[in-house]
Amino acid sequence: MPRHRVLIIAILFILPFVGLETRLVYLQGLMAETYREQILKKRTGVRLLPLWRGRILDRNGVVLAQDLRGFDVQIRIGDFEKRPDAAEQLLRLLPDRGEEITERLRVIRERVEEKVVGLPLKQARRMRVQEARVAYPFLVDIPFQAALMIESHPDRIPGLDVQEKLRRRYPYGALAAHVIGYVGQIQREEYDRLLNSGFFREELGESVDDAQFELLKIRGLFMDELIGRTGVERQYHKELRGRRGAILRERDTQTGETRDVPATLGEPGRDIRLTLDLDAQTRAERALAGKRGAIVAMDVWTGEIYAMASAPAFDPNDLAPPPNNEAIRRMADRDAGLPALNRAIASAQPPGSVFKLMTGLAALQEGRIEPSTSFPCEESILLGGHSFDCWIFEHGRGHGPQDLAGALQRSCNIFFYSCGKRLNMLSFRSWMAAFGLGEKSGIDLPAESPGRIPRQATAAKATVGEMLNISIGQGELLVTPLQAARMTAAVANGGRLPRPRVVMRGESPPSDHVETGARPEFLAVIRQGMWQVVNEPGGTASMSGMSRFHASGKTGTAQTVPGKPNHAWFVCFFPHEQPRFAICVFVEYGGKGSSAAAPLAVPVAEALQRYLPAAAQPSNETPPSGTPVAPGD
Incomplete structure (x- = not known):
């Protein structure tokens, strides 16, 4: 080559x-x-940033729920045990948490031992040394003074790291608790579901590698996740939660110095502004003090809820982590009145005479009566050996001839029995549904009850007796206070059934409603009768105090189980000339609607006056004189 x-x-x-x-x-x-x-330089770990949950505000910007800083403690068990009296020093600093400290130390030591089970001796020793340096969650929400002492004297109690954590707090306690709701620690099944779905892994992104993620998971650091349990906290959990961030911690092996490197940028949760007015809500809850019931106040045009009170209530501060076990037990205690139950949307009850608004309107719409039709209230209606009476018969007299407006004013049972005999249950049922009864309203809160109206399949077979019962709000009929308020709003605004909501949509929210199909002239007759209920002598709510608001309303007294008092109801809207607000008051086993429910609407109406234009402000005139003739509703 x-x-x-x-x-x-x-x-x-x-x-x-x-x-x-x-x-x-x-x-x-x-x-x-x-x-x-x-x-x-070596990355030694990942630190999760706390989730900053959004605030919940009333319609005027008053804070009703927020995150506040607290202090938690992590422990490196190896450093802690280097000082023999470390546990004793800690018990002196936190004497009221002795049992908790002892139990947490035991659990952490057991967790370390579990990780070395089955390992070869040499590897087990190395694992113990490694785990002894790991910072485990130890104590939650310690006082500031204790946190300061631990941080400023690490030589006395070594191995403890104080971390600022966020705590969910509700400044007004039980106020609006059923609307706001509360948060709770994530449960095991919820955690497993989120973990298996990749939720936690995807949220941290690629800056945190799989090994680091596994270490976070092993240490249980995702178990501090808070979940909205009820109310707005649950309904808007995704918006309120925000996004979790993480920091990579690097340690210089020569100097021992550490520095934090952002890995995943977190995002705070979005603030939620409610439609509630704090003053109206406060007055509603005070009105219900010592009772079981609900009050709902809503805008008849937009469906915005200005007040939604349910009694008895609960303090969400007792349920947010760390929870009060006695408060948790009481939530479902029937003897305590089931404080967890939002009676405004979840308690469906017989509506009694407030339902006569629907009976009169359906009879008009179906051509069974005219506005001037009159029925005599003189004697009972006998059917199958049962007597259907008017409440006034207890006083040895009848109402005499009554037209629709007069029958609403005096809550005459005989008039509405007569309407019920002429109605067809199928068509009657369609009008109930048109005004939102028997179905959920679509309010942006969880756990709403649809109530109950006669089923389509059985409506065609309804007996005369069933029609008579339904016509005065008894029988196969259950209504929530929210449904009653919504029904009243549709009567007030000319037949538009608004969709209620508790979260603001903007400064000028669009009206979200369904047309009921009711004729305006017939609704005017119903409104006239409601005006007479409140503003004319003999009206069942004429002594309630609501006349000064130019309100129109209807009382109701619903029979319950034998041996129990009646439920008390009152629905109204005001001002009559330019309707703006509808109010429903329900008092469980309260007695008569005229005396037990109607007066409770007054303080709520007072609070809502500020939203009325000057021309529509109600007068301070003395309510019409004269005592109603033995008001029974």
Whole structure:
């Protein structure tokens, strides 16, 4: 082979090694110091940033729920046990949490031992040393003074790290608790579901590697997740929660210094502004003090809820972590009145005479009566050996001839029995549904009850007796206070059934409603009768105090189980000339609607006056004189 070819082949063979040697010289010489410094720096862990939950505000910006800073403690068990009296020192600092401290130390030691079970001796020793350096969650929500002492005297109680944590707090306690709701610690099944779905992993992103994520999971650091349990906290949990962030902590192995490197940027939760007015809500809850019941106040046009009170209530501060076990037990205690139950949307009850609004309207719509039709209230209606009476018969007299407006004013049973006898249950049922009864309203709160109206399948077979019962709000009929308020709003605004909501949509929210199909002239007759209920002598709510608000309303007294008092109801809207608000008051086993329910609407109406234009402000005139003739509703 020619020598020049050999030379070329040799050069081509040697060139790659020359390049490699050059690179080695560069790395080991010129860049050696740089890489040595990088190697000495080591990522030692990931720190999760706390989730900053959004605030919940009333319609005027008053804070009703917010996150506040608290102090939690993590423990490195190896450093802690280097000082024999560390536990004793800690017990002196937190004497009221002795049992908790002892139990947590036991659990953490057991967790460390569980990780070395089955390992070879040498590997087990190495694992113990490693785990002894791990910071485990230890104590939650310690006082500021204790946190300061631990941080400023690490020599006395070594191995403890104080971390600022966020606590969900409700400044007004039980006020609006059923609307706001509360948060609770994530449960095991919820945690497993989120973990298996990849929720936690995807949220942290690629900056946190799989090994680091597994370490976070093993340490149980995702178990501090808070979940909205009821109310707005549950309904808007995703918006309120925000997004979790993480920081990578790097440690210089020479100096021991650490620095934090952002890995995943978190996002605070969104603030939620409610439609509630704090003053109206406060007055509604005070009105219900010592009772069981509900009050709902809503805008008849937009469906915005200005007040939604349910009694008895609960303090969500007692249920947010760390929870009060006695408060949790009481939530479902029937003897305590089931404080967890939002009676405004979840308690469906017989509506009694407030339902006469529907009976009169359906009779008009179906052509069974005219506005001027009159029925005499003189004697009972006998059917199958049962007597259907008017409440006034207890006083030895009847109402005499009554038209629809007068029958509403005096709540005459005989008039509405007469309407019920003439109605067809199928068509009657369609009008109930048109005004939102028998179905959920679509309010942006969980656990709403649909109530109950006669089923389609059985309506065609309804007996006369069933029709008579339904016509005065008894029988196969259950209504929630929210449904009653919504029904009243539709009567007030000319037949538009608004969709209620508790969260604001903007400064000028669009009206979200369904047309009921009711004729305006017939609704006007119903409104006239409601005006007479409140504003004319003999009206069952004429002594309630609501006349000064130019209100129109209807009382109701619903029979319950034998041996129990009646339920008391009152629905109204005001002002009559320019309707703006509808109110429903329900008092469980309260007695008569005229005396037990109607007066409770007054303080709520007072609070809502501020939202009325000056021309529509109610007068302070004395309510019409004269005592109603033995008001029974």
